[in-house]
Amino acid sequence: MTKLAWVLVMVSSCVFGLVGVLIGGLLITNATPVAAAPAAPIKIALVNLERASRRTKLFSQRKVDYEKHQAALNAERRKRKYELNDLKSQLEDAKRKDDGSDRVLEVHVKAKEQEIEFADEFYKHNMAEIRDMYLAEVLQLVLDKAVKYADAKGFNLTLQDYALSASAADVMFSDKSWAETVMNKPVVHVPALDPYVTDITDLLGN
Numbered sequence: 001m002t003k004l005a006w007v008l009v010m011v012s013s014c015v016f017g018l019v020g021v022l023i024g025g026l027l028i029t030n031a032t033p034v035a036a037a038p039a040a041p042i043k044i045a046l047v048n049l050e051r052a053s054r055r056t057k058l059f060s061q062r063k064v065d066y067e068k069h070q071a072a073l074n075a076e077r078r079k080r081k082y083e084l085n086d087l088k089s090q091l092e093d094a095k096r097k098d099d100g101s102d103r104v105l106e107v108h109v110k111a112k113e114q115e116i117e118f119a120d121e122f123y124k125h126n127m128a129e130i131r132d133m134y135l136a137e138v139l140q141l142v143l144d145k146a147v148k149y150a151d152a153k154g155f156n157l158t159l160q161d162y163a164l165s166a167s168a169a170d171v172m173f174s175d176k177s178w179a180e181t182v183m184n185k186p187v188v189h190v191p192a193l194d195p196y197v198t199d200i201t202d203l204l205g206n
Contacts, residue, residue, distance in 0.1 A: 048161040062134035158189040
């Protein structure tokens with residue numbers, strides 16, 4: 001190979017090498033970066049258990065059942081009051097007669113008063129138990145519905161709205177005490193294996 005040919009070969013190699021470097025740099029500069037997949041948004045649901053409970057058909061049915069039971073107990077209570085008033089009237093007549101029969105009637109009057117006192121106490125406890133039983137049934141229905149809906153819609157967390165109704169007439173059986181019990185559950189539902197929520201109870205140690 002002549003010296004001239006050798007020089008031409010070397011020059012050509014350098015030129016091709018430089019072109020390759022330039023093209024490679026251009027490709028790297030103009031390359032479109034691969035974007036990371038966006039994180040799924042955290043979805044939080046809010047539910048007012050009191051309002052949701054009052055809107056169910058079961059609530060309306062149990063309210064009617066409760067009021068029927070209440071009316072029956074009130075009828076028994078009025079009957080006992082009538083019997084007591086009748087005994088007291090007989091006692092007054094016996095005292096005016098002054099024939100000694102008032103002593104027996106006094107015993108009957110005291111016995112009836114104690115009976116009414118015991119019945120009234122039983123009435124309060126009985127109505128409270130019935131109310132709690134009906135409310136627990138309605139609340140469980142609403143909780144089941146809330147969990148089913150939250151899972152279907154992919155909510156990561158379901159919290160409770162603590163706002164109570166302004167009108168007492170709108171609250172079950174005109175008693176707001178039950179709503180306070182309902183409000184003791186701030187977190188209504190967390191799906192199993194949710195990536196955004198971790199139960200740390202067992203991680204705290206002894």
